[in-house]
Amino acid sequence: MTSGLSIKYFGKELESITYNDLEAFFDSERIESNTIEFKSYKERKELKEGLKNCNKAVCSFLNAEGGILIWGTPETYKNNEGEDVCKGSLCPVDKFFEKDQLVNQISDSISPLPTGVRIQRVEKDSGYIYVFEVDESIGKPHQYDGVYWVRLDGQKRKAPHYFVESMIKQIKFPRLECYAKITSVRKHGAYKYNLRLGVIAVNQSMLQNEEGTLLQIVLQKARFRSNQSKKVEDEIGLLHYGKPFIRHYDVTIETGRPDFKFLLAVGGKNSPLNISIYEVDPSLYIEGKLSDLSYIIKLTDENKYSFERTEDPGLNQQEIIDDFLNRDKG
Structure with a gap:
């Protein structure tokens, strides 16, 4: 509010x-x-x-x-x-x-x-x-x-x-949050990178478990190696306070520019969608500097509810509806 x-x-x-x-x-x-x-x-x-x-x-x-x-x-x-x-x-x-x-x-x-x-x-x-x-x-x-x-x-x-x-x-609904980090980088050729993406989803509400929890990741200018798609969804199911969901994903970048964005979202039966957005530039990677790869993340915009992102491109509800119906946005 x-x-x-x-x-x-x-x-x-x-x-x-x-x-x-x-x-x-x-x-x-x-x-x-x-x-x-x-x-x-x-x-x-x-x-x-x-x-x-x-x-x-x-x-x-x-x-x-x-x-x-x-x-x-x-x-x-x-x-x-x-x-x-x-x-x-x-x-x-x-x-x-x-x-x-x-x-x-x-x-x-x-x-x-x-x-x-x-x-x-x-x-x-x-x-x-x-x-x-x-x-x-x-x-x-x-x-x-x-x-x-x-x-x-x-x-x-x-x-x-x-x-x-x-x-x-x-509290009317559980507060779910999601975070991401880069855990490894490998360079193959001039513009190809393989990255491992670590993701954690947590329930911050002590007395409210969440059911039907779903985690979604959408990549821009990159693909998941598991399905060669730009999108994955994981059904977490029941998410308790103090018992986070942690998973790793392998990502491949094959474009003229190595930097890419990705959107991480978590929501459930009773909780609104919470969205984190990151921008990563693997070209900043320094060989051998592996202990903390946060330096290759150029932008971090974490944990805002979807209704708080009405001004973000691609996340405005009316824009999504207009795009689906092929309506003139002017």
Whole structure:
């Protein structure tokens, strides 16, 4: 569920927010709520703790109704009414982070793997403000560092047991995820490569098994050696939490350009289709460098539901219908 909270608070999309917008925002007293949190910054020794607090806040928003986190805000103080408010000059973070770097450290720290976390970074005089927009998760509850964090009374708090139970019961379908990696590369001639593709499908929902689970892989500009086709399907059947499905596939590339894309999808009787997309370039392979072949994967876009990919070419529902019926797309 896309939150759109940046529009609510700033009147514009997240990627359009500027440093001046944030300065203007804190010209007035601001109070934290269940959908917005402020994090000030003083000095470099606070950086590690600041990142931890950001992870906790993101986790709490995922488990609630989504939210906005701003890192680099003015310090909070009590106003005349005794309320904790945030107003004044921004306190920028003095370290530059790539957006993907922050998103990856959040993804690595929060379980199950979250989606719907976006970041805007704004800069002034080598200082950075990071604005996180977090969607309410359809795969909650999530935990950070073994703790379920939630929003209660405008603050992030450790979730009481009954709260976690309630969130688990609200889950309407199992969350299935799929991942791929390249486990081996062999070159035969100028443009022919044989690759081994490792795939894992997991059920991230602790209390919901999935039935009728199906894994599908579709290749572009490559073929599976087993059936000389661009597509394979594996019937997994029952998929339990903690018991992943793992399989390897041999792929052959015989084109003028060795790079290719493939789509990996998993779904079941009760769960929507979850799709991961990868772009691989075997020509980047370095002979003898076998321990980790992730460096030949140029693009990784993992685990988005099909309904979240309405803008992706070939995955838009209406485009698929129009193509089948040979209708004019203009």
